[in-house]
Amino acid sequence: MIRIEHLCKSYTNKEVLHLDSLTIPEHQSFGLVGNNGAGKTTLFRLVLDLIKADSGTITSFEIDVAKQEDWKQYTGSYLDENFLIPFLTPDEYFLFVGKAYNLSAEEVKTRVNEYKEFFNGEDLGETKYIRDYSLGNKRKIGIIAALLIQPKVLILDEPFANLDPSSQLSLRHILQQIQSARTTTMLISSHDLVHITNVCDRIVLIESGLPIKDLPQNDTMLRELEMYFAPRL
């Protein structure tokens, strides 16, 4: 379970995130939706202890993420390509990630092979460095690295962005499987309303750092979101 309380974050005196209380129960697939600059990535960065909050606390399974680091052992995440190691090959990167989570090379290989379809026939290669892959393929590498540790908490920031249609559908299928397995707490942000409503049990809409709507999964979820964003067109 992830609990956020009285969380505030400002950049150069401008408040970009203000969450009084938000609880994400265990095994819930939680979606975050909002326009650019709404505070989605900031929230994920705070949850991952990449930036310091001005005030408030975030606990992951009762562990304060800013004070302890045990939560890293069960958290898999991917935000953007800056978090990849550009001079490694994908294989080397997966092995390194596996090592950080005490996985053997064999285990890593087996688990990566499970996602072979996601790569849509693209050869991972043993000599091509991550920096030489396209943005979409870099994202796939990052997502697979987050998944291969079989995390208890999975955090993905705009996972569908830059992916080709086949990969988008493949990823959606993977995330739906995780959702139905009910073993992972997922936090996903996306601008793609169709995909996110397909893989999330609950969606919170944020605007200028404030939560506007908290929508449970039902038949009207997508419509409500479209209604909210449509007048802006």
Add this chain to the structure above:
Amino acid sequence: MITYKDFIAHQWKSFTRQPGAGNAIIAVALRFVLLLLGGVYAVGMGWAIAYGLKQSQPQISPLSAVNNFFVFYLFVDLVLRFIFQNIPSGIITQYRLLNIPKKIITGYLLIKSLFSVPTFIGIMLWGSFAIFSHENNLLWLVMIFTFLLINSFLMILLKSSFETGIKGILLALAIGGSFVAADYFGYFSLGKCVGTFINNILQQPFLLLIPFFILYVLMVFTSRAILASMYRETTARQSQSSSTQKTAISYYSFEWKQFWRNKRFRTQFLMMVIFFPFAGLQLFINPPNNIMGTIISLFFISMILFMPLSVWMQFIFSRESVFFDKLSTIPYSWTSYLLRMIVMSTIPSLILSFLLISVSLIFSKPQILPWILCFGVFHIGISSYIFLYRSTFNSSRFDNNSSPWMNYSGVSYAPWYIETGIVAFMFIIPVIGFLISHFISNLFAQIMFFSLGIVGIILFRQGITFVYQCFLKRRYTMMEGFRAAS
């Protein structure tokens, strides 16, 4: 479990796999040669100091004589570290999402920061001094090494404080200024105080625990500063991602904004403003009357004149690479643009350095001014091409919107054989100047440097065109390399 060994392996891979690095073995060999060159130079300096002190002050032990001035060496070492050395960052961001404790990352960066060129040079210099002065005192060397490590940590703390505001640096300047003032007016001599302290340690070795304790305290604070820097880096990335893209076409005002809004440039600029008067003051207090003094003075004057050049030049092409894709699709006179940039960047920085140095020099040793003038013309006419050529190897982009943390990695390195050549060139200039003036005449040496500079200035357009062609060649290679790889 991730260990330091993994980080070292990554460090090695990031080095050998960098784009355009060429043959890794040659690169490593040349890096070693570069270090060796610096080391040999330092050993020579150590010998020169020992020899000079024995000749000029035979009644005093060279070790005791040096102890009284050691604090000034530490000061210069700190300033040079501040200007040239970076806060250890490495590949932090990529590790932060993984199950790697922060203390392992900070510990690695802390240890990495100790293996720096200034520390190596310091060890070679003072080790050589201790050997050649026939006072091979291990305790003294341990102490000197401790002081060098203290400086290494101090540099990180100073830079970190400068990242978060100007208060830290102002405090450091106020403390430093107070010591200088107290020394000048005869109230308190920091040099003698430190000298006495070092002498006491030599007699009472347990006192060495004091610098050890200082080192430990600084290590704790430095570790915290590095940790804080991790959060700053990610914050910078975050604010960068939400900022709007700048227009592609450069105008004068835009170019100046690009420089001025970059914290690294501002830091370097401020350090130059601080360092020049100190350098001038040093020459004012201790005018060079002997051979060794002349070499050191010439060397530092040369370095001082090089500094603004290197600072400005390294940005030119990394900055242009931001616009390269767009500018290459429209009619644009790159040659005239670069010429304008060089005039804009080189001339004001040289005038600034002349002004700041001359203010103190004019009252003490006006005869050294022709040397500064000749070196200045030489740097405009010759060195500027060399630094521009080095800058064409920049493959990373200069990001005006991000903090200096980002931009430190935004200016990539040239291959080591190029770096070696440039550093060797910087080291050789004062030596050549000294040799010619010593064996032929002062006037001849000055005329030679001046003439070379003038020839370079006359052939400015050809030089710029050559550099520009090198730049284009490397850019196209990089773009085509990406296409081939993908």
